[in-house]
Amino acid sequence: MSENLLKGKRGIITGALDENSIAWKTALKAKEQGAKFVLTNAPIAMRMGAIQDLAKECDTIVVPADATSVEDIEKLYAEAKEFLGGNFDFLLHSIGMSPNVRKGREYGDLNYDWVQKSWDVSALSFHKMMQVAEKQDVMNEWGSIIGLSYIAAQRVYPFYSDMAEAKAILESIARSYGYRFGKLKNVRVNTISQSPTKTTAGTGIGGFDAFYNYAEALSPLGNAPSEACADYIIAMFSDLTRYVNMQNLFHDGGYSCTGITEEIVEKFSDKK
Numbered sequence: 530m531s532e533n534l535l536k537g538k539r540g541i542i543t544g545a546l547d548e549n550s551i552a553w554k555t556a557l558k559a560k561e562q563g564a565k566f567v568l569t570n571a572p573i574a575m576r577m578g579a580i581q582d583l584a585k586e587c588d589t590i591v592v593p594a595d596a597t598s599v600e601d602i603e604k605l606y607a608e609a610k611e612f613l614g615g616n617f618d619f620l621l622h623s624i625g626m627s628p629n630v631r632k633g634r635e636y637g638d639l640n641y642d643w644v645q646k647s648w649d650v651s652a653l654s655f656h657k658m659m660q661v662a663e664k665q666d667v668m669n670e671w672g673s674i675i676g677l678s679y680i681a682a683q684r685v686y687p688f689y690s691d692m693a694e695a696k697a698i699l700e701s702i703a704r705s706y707g708y709r710f711g712k713l714k715n716v717r718v719n720t721i722s723q724s725p726t727k728t729t730a731g732t733g734i735g736g737f738d739a740f741y742n743y744a745e746a747l748s749p750l751g752n753a754p755s756e757a758c759a760d761y762i763i764a765m766f767s768d769l770t771r772y773v774n775m776q777n778l779f780h781d782g783g784y785s786c787t788g789i790t791e792e793i794v795e796k797f798s799d800k801k
């Protein structure tokens with residue numbers, strides 16, 4: 530693996546809850562590749578304490594911020610800028626949560642206050658992070674901003690509930706802000722659409738095991754593990770991908786382009 534892909538780069542990594550989190554793996558790899566960054570998560574996630582261990586390992590600090598609060602994001606950027614000694618080259622939005630999914634509400638019986646909460650936490654927070662970054666002018670030229678998405682933005686996964694719309698909004702925000710930030714500061718904005726991954730957010734979705742195994746069977750390469758997702762994020766933060774902008778990038782072992790496999794044909798064939 531090449532080294533120092535992110536040498537001299539500074540940034541913010543949201544969403545590291547525990548060692549399974551995609552953001553956790555990304556932080557370790559960003560450190561390995563020479564980046565300096567600040568970790569952040571919702572104040573409520575601090576209680577678990579694990580993120581402090583990660584911070585120690587990465588020689589950094591944790592600044593609590595609720596990503597739905599513009600005020601918290603403003604404070605986060607101000608503190609991070611002081612700690613890092615300059616503006617940012619990358620931002621990772623690795624945040625998702627739906628009260629409807631958590632509490633098992635069906636798509637035909639959604640609690641609309643919770644829908645607002647799902648969309649605010651999982652999608653609008655991405656816009657807020659960028660709008661505050663623009664207003665505070667904290668992004669360096671040729672910076673890179675990534676959000677994490679899922680294929681339920683394009684296709685129906687019944688148990689994904691109101692998170693499907695959240696991801697569709699997230700991807701749309703990446704396009705719109707990728708245009709705006711591109712023009713303003715040559716900053717690119719993309720989403721990575723990741724395979725099902727065994728994390729707290731992932732396994733909280735009803736029927737997760739089934740669609741994890743199904744995707745594993747359908748993908749020619751199998752499901753992309755979280756470490757590989759972290760590698761892709763690092764590549765997207767590096768200068769090797771400077772002209773990739775406004776894209777939803779599938780990172781799924783080929784799942785999204787596969788209609789059927791020989792094994793599935795065999796399984797469903799009438800001739801046994």
Ligand code: NAI
Nearest residue numbers: 544546550551571574596624625677725726728729730731
């Ligand atoms: P995770 O549960 O480790 O991370 C989700 C994070 O969101 C947690 O750290 C949580 O504290 C944070 N969060 C929730 N509400 C917040 C708020 N108000 N302010 C700030 N942070 C808040 O799970 P994972 O899988 O690493 O999730 C990261 C991203 O990857 C999410 O956007 C998720 O939807 C996405 N993703 C996950 C997949 C999976 O199967 N695990 C598949 C495709 C995308």
